[in-house]
Amino acid sequence: MSTPTPGHRDRRRVHHEATRREILDAAWANARENGLAGLSLRALARTVGMEPQSLYTYFHSKNALYDALFAEAYAELLSRQRAAAHPDPQVAFTRIAHAFVHYCTEDPVRYLLLFQRTVPGFTPGPDGMRSAVEVLDLVRDILARLGIGDPEALDVLTAVLGGIAAQQTANEPGGRRWTGLTDRAVTMFLREFAPDR
């Protein structure tokens, strides 16, 4: 019969996922090479050994591909932030700050996709948005554990850490001139916003 057994479906699904993974990896590589907006489905297909049209089996549009990249990048950031957890809030805060800056600067293209509106027609979908909100909630929690409830503090913090990442990425990719200032920025921030010191 033409109805596949469950075994068939599983193997097919596994293969589908693997190919999808391969395409996403190649997409990151292509974007790093040619710029985020310069990502081309043709070149992408060639590196995975496919005809360009076959990509549409896995992503029904170029924006859907950007969307998948956005979502997986934010999910990865979230898991890095969680891995930076620590019982001492002060230590946790420093670790989170470093994890964030490191994550942003280790891949400039990923940074642009997540934090700069640089792809003309693209707006992230609900999956990516969810992770983005979770990342922010996590940071808010740490601040609360440090006795910092001021909502302005969170905005200043994202500006400072994002600014370090942005400067490093734009002016000296791969270097340490700005990322090396993270500890200093953290003390500066705490001196301004942490209570009683």
Next chain:
Amino acid sequence: MSTPTPGHRDRRRVHHEATRREILDAAWANARENGLAGLSLRALARTVGMEPQSLYTYFHSKNALYDALFAEAYAELLSRQRAAAHPDPQVAFTRIAHAFVHYCTEDPVRYLLLFQRTVPGFTPGPDGMRSAVEVLDLVRDILARLGIGDPEALDVLTAVLGGIAAQQTANEPGGRRWTGLTDRAVTMFLREFAPDR
């Protein structure tokens, strides 16, 4: 004779400059509409009422056009920074900070061109670079007048102010959520870096 009189040359030069100006203005508008990397010579030519090929009389390549945009944007930033001068260094510093943040956020595309490496093949030429260095020198001078000689201070400052602009531009273009924190960021910065207080 075929040699034009000085009068001819002048009129021709004036007309050339005017057309060039018109093209640059249209280029900014086009970039704001379609994204910086999405700037198209065809569309640009159409809005100035020209055939696309005629643009090459004024800019010998697309990168040369980007270059001109970059240079004029940095020159404008420099003149704004100079306009923010003030005998009291403390006041001058605050004014410079606000001028910078305001300049960055009033045109997101211009911000991306100047401070984010977002156009794949583009590297700014010597004209733009000169203005960029001058802007930085001006800020360094103000810091020196505040008694801040630490070179790390300048890098932290560009990160903080650039970060405010980046967050505002990416997350709430046209709003005041981050730019409204400029004064607070300035005090935070001075508390960390200014001597004896």
Next chain:
DNA sequence: GTCTATAATCTGATAGAC
């Protein structure tokens, strides 16, 4: 799921007439 074929359109850039 992958292919061929192709639509429909865009891209930056050059040569040469006027």
Next chain:
DNA sequence: GTCTATCAGATTATAGAC
């Protein structure tokens, strides 16, 4: 300095055979 004509590609996306 502007035009016509054109090159030599690129782009995303769809239809339909196998």
